[in-house]
Amino acid sequence: MSDDVYYHDHGDGVVHAHHLDGCGHEGHSHTHSHTQTKAVLNRLSRAIGHLESVKRMIEDGRDCTEVLVQLAAVRSALGSTAKVILKDHLEHCISDDQTASEQLEALNDAIDKFM
Secondary structure, three states, rough: OOOOEEEEEEEOOOOOEEOOOOOOEOOOOOOOOOOOOHHHHHHHHHHHHHHHHHHHHHHHHOOHHHHHHHHHHHHHHHHHHHHHHHHHHHHHOOOOHHHHHHHHHHHHHHHHHHH
């Protein structure tokens, strides 16, 4: 993944540039292999499509209950996308250590129950 840059203003007019790697680590020069990138992008595209549909429903004056049901679907889609991203992050950014696989599996189970 390519490095991202974000800018931070301390409020005194001084702006600092921070370079982040694909996992959000500042200044790391290595990259991580994210196995779920395509799946995440597909999920986000679907969620965006649903959200655009909700916008059209509002513009068309559709029933509020229908809009709320669709918004709940969008929220659910984003939550499941976040779960995929978090799991991918845990597996590829936090620990590449094979001995930690049991700990990661237990954490993944906990995330499934939490979300």
